Amino acid sequence: MPQTPCFLWRTGLAPSAFDPANTYASSKACCPFAHHVPPDEIGPTPVLRRLVSEQPQQLQDALVAKPEHEAVPGLVSVVIPTHNRAKIISRAIESALNQAYNSIQIVIADDGSTDDTQKLVAAYGPRVTYVRQANAGVSAARNFGMRHARGEFIAFLDSDDSWQPWKIEAQVTALLRHPDAGIAWTDMSAIDDSGRLICARHLRVMYAAYTKVLIEEVLDQVDTTGELSPAAPPEYSANAVRKGDLSRAILLGNLIHTSTVLFRRSWLERTGGFDESFARAGEDYEFYIRLCSAGPAVFIDTPSTYYRVGAADQLTRPAMMLEIARNNLRAVEKWLPGAAPDAVLVPHMLRRRVSESLGWVGETELEAGYRWAASRRLLHSLALRPTLDRRVLLLVRCVLPSKAVDTLRNLRSGIFR
Numbered sequence: 474m475p476q477t478p479c480f481l482w483r484t485g486l487a488p489s490a491f492d493p494a495n496t497y498a499s500s501k502a503c504c505p506f507a508h509h510v511p512p513d514e515i516g517p518t519p520v521l522r523r524l525v526s527e528q529p530q531q532l533q534d535a536l537v538a539k540p541e542h543e544a545v546p547g548l549v550s551v552v553i554p555t556h557n558r559a560k561i562i563s564r565a566i567e568s569a570l571n572q573a574y575n576s577i578q579i580v581i582a583d584d585g586s587t588d589d590t591q592k593l594v595a596a597y598g599p600r601v602t603y604v605r606q607a608n609a610g611v612s613a614a615r616n617f618g619m620r621h622a623r624g625e626f627i628a629f630l631d632s633d634d635s636w637q638p639w640k641i642e643a644q645v646t647a648l649l650r651h652p653d654a655g656i657a658w659t660d661m662s663a664i665d666d667s668g669r670l671i672c673a674r675h676l677r678v679m680y681a682a683y684t685k686v687l688i689e690e691v692l693d694q695v696d697t698t699g700e701l702s703p704a705a706p707p708e709y710s711a712n713a714v715r716k717g718d719l720s721r722a723i724l725l726g727n728l729i730h731t732s733t734v735l736f737r738r739s740w741l742e743r744t745g746g747f748d749e750s751f752a753r754a755g756e757d758y759e760f761y762i763r764l765c766s767a768g769p770a771v772f773i774d775t776p777s778t779y780y781r782v783g784a785a786d787q788l789t790r791p792a793m794m795l796e797i798a799r800n801n802l803r804a805v806e807k808w809l810p811g812a813a814p815d816a817v818l819v820p821h822m823l824r825r826r827v828s829e830s831l832g833w834v835g836e837t838e839l840e841a842g843y844r845w846a847a848s849r850r851l852l853h854s855l856a857l858r859p860t861l862d863r864r865v866l867l868l869v870r871c872v873l874p875s876k877a878v879d880t881l882r883n884l885r886s887g888i889f890r
Contacts, residue, residue, distance in 0.1 A: 539746070542623045544738050548576050549641055550624030554614035555632035556584040559593050566597060568635035568779075573704040574642040582618030584608050612747035612756040619746055628735040633781045636732075639704035640777035644735040646701040647771045651716055656736040656764055657771040658729045661778040671783075674776060676733075682726025688772060692717035698775045705775065712775040719770040720762075724809065725826055727758040727801075733778045740767045759804035795837040802830040828857035832864050844871045 551569045555562055562581075569579050579601045581594050585608030594603045606617050619627060626645060630636065644657040663675040677683040692715035699710025722728065744763040747756050809823055835850030848871035851864050 539620065539742055540622045540738060541620050544625045545576075545578075545623050546625050547645075548578055548624035549574065549626045549628055549645060549735065550578045550580055550619075550622030550738075551628045551630055551641075552580050552582060552615055552618035552622060553630050553632050554582045554584055554611055554618060555586065555590060556608065556614070557586045557588045557590070558632045559586070559588040559590045562590065562632045563593065564635045565630050565632050566594070566601060568637075569630060570597070570600060571638055572636065572641045573638050573702065574645055577641065578602065578623055580604065580618045580621050582606070582614045582621075584611065584614035584617075610749070612749045615756075616746040616749065619741065622738065625738055626735055627738050627741060629731045631732045634732040635779045637706075637777050637779075639702040639706075640733075641735065642704060643698060643701035643773055643775075643777070644771075647696065647714060647773065648735070648737065650701075651695065651769070651771060654716055654769040654771045655740040655767055656729075656734065656761075657773060658735075659733040659773040659777040660775055661730055661733050661780045662776040663782045664779050665783055666781065668779075675780060675782075676730060676776075679730070679780075680727055682723075682728050685725050686722045686728065688715065688722075688728065688774075689713075691719070691722045692770075692772055695771075698773055701773065709775045712773075715772045715774065716769050718768075719765045723762055723765050724805075725822070726829075727761065729757070729761045730778070730780065731757045732780060734761075736764060740764060743767050756800065758801060759807065762804060762808050795834075795841045798830075798834045798837040802834050805830045824857045828854045831857070832867075835864070836867055839867055839871060847871050 553562070553565055553569070566579060566581070569577060577600070579597075581590070581601060581603045583590055583594075583603065583605040585606065591603060591605065594601055602621060604617065604621050606614065609617075615629065626648070628641060628644070640659065644659070647657045648654055660674055660676045662670060663672040663678075664670055672678055694713045695716045696714035697710060698705045698712040698714060699707075701714060719728065741764075744767050747760050805827055809827065831850045831854035835847045835854060838844075838850060839847035848868060851868045851871065854864055855868070
């Protein structure tokens, strides 16, 4: 029997009892191991508020993002991290400047660019603040940008993405109407390098957690998009705005895309910035686990953001998937122990979550050529949830000689050609 991840024994989630009724379903986005979880398994009581209070050192380490300036009421600080994207960053900057909401500070956090980024940004004048650091990765760049934020609210925008003009107005209005909530995120649209629309509603396509959690059952409808912003297009005006506790649901996988987010600066000061050891990819999930532990979240179920897909310089390109999968598992191993036996997250649900993460890492390690590391991950995953599914086939691939795998691939290609 493969060794069970040690933290599972501490939390009572070791595989002493399995639920064979739960089977894997392949997903078209991110983690390929995903299931819908009924809302009564998620529960209304926060899990992570206790967890946050019990791990002060971890949060102390993340407080490097604490802003250096007093907050200006109503101001939104837009943090745009970038590295060598002078050719495309203008679209992001201009979409932030053209918001219907006018009280905006834009902070370009240059992560050691060697192109003309600084010169390009300088042409925008005083509404755009340029700060530069030595190259340290996207987590450090976002933290660096947040330290220069002066706003009551903070929003993230990646340098290859852009916003619709009503986005910030709708999110600020949502948090003003619901003062107990501290974070608002939205749907997004996928576009290619030329700006051509690929997918109008891309959030649920990209994030497999939406196949496990039906957000309509987790969060209650409180508004519509049209009520939050008169600038929103008429076809979006009736789209739902939902609010509720996301702290349990997000343990089952990331639900939030970073370029769609706006949150209260005061929440950042309570839960900390990005963990900079997640240097290049997968840093957002762990951050949102902590942020959502502070109170209710608002979801505007309307695409406000244009997310660029398919580019060679993206952090989500195939070559980065191994690091994303490993960092997802790191986040799970870091925070799931807080959901101990007295939590409302039932044990089989948490076992399944760990098993999914291990399976995802195993698959990406196999694709990267790390066959023996992949076999260990897949064995751990199967130990937690022993079902006959694609993980078994992946495990077989791990032990077959490379020539045999190539022969099988060629046979398959010939059959389906």
